[in-house]
Amino acid sequence: MKKIARVIIAVCFILTFASIYVFANAGGNLSNHQTEVAQKNTGETEINADKQILAINDLLTEHLETLKENVDEGMGAFASTIHSANKQEIENYRIIYVSRLEDSKQELKERNMDDFAEEKEREIRAGIRQDVEDYLAELLNE
Numbered sequence: 001m002k003k004i005a006r007v008i009i010a011v012c013f014i015l016t017f018a019s020i021y022v023f024a025n026a027g028g029n030l031s032n033h034q035t036e037v038a039q040k041n042t043g044e045t046e047i048n049a050d051k052q053i054l055a056i057n058d059l060l061t062e063h064l065e066t067l068k069e070n071v072d073e074g075m076g077a078f079a080s081t082i083h084s085a086n087k088q089e090i091e092n093y094r095i096i097y098v099s100r101l102e103d104s105k106q107e108l109k110e111r112n113m114d115d116f117a118e119e120k121e122r123e124i125r126a127g128i129r130q131d132v133e134d135y136l137a138e139l140l141n142e
Helices: 002-029 032-110 113-141
Strands: none
């Protein structure tokens, strides 16, 4: 049994080394014609790849230019819209402000300044009276 196993292992080693030797020498047996055809095909493939890369580069450049123009146009329109909207908001604020000023002006014209002075005097006296009462109450509590 051991002899059979040794023989099988020896045969496997021989086949393995023979296969390695055959595959190592197989690449060197190409003819010059096959080598020239392979090099020619490789050169043509490289030329075609270069042409395709240049074509793709040109297309991308054109596409980027178009996108840039579209963005420029869009930004111009956007800026114009924002400018118009801001201008309108400022004008609306100015109209409201002027209207409020006119209302205040009219109210001051209609109001009698003597009545205003009397009203303010009453407010001041009431404030003083309250402060004095608070002070006196504080003194009495001590």
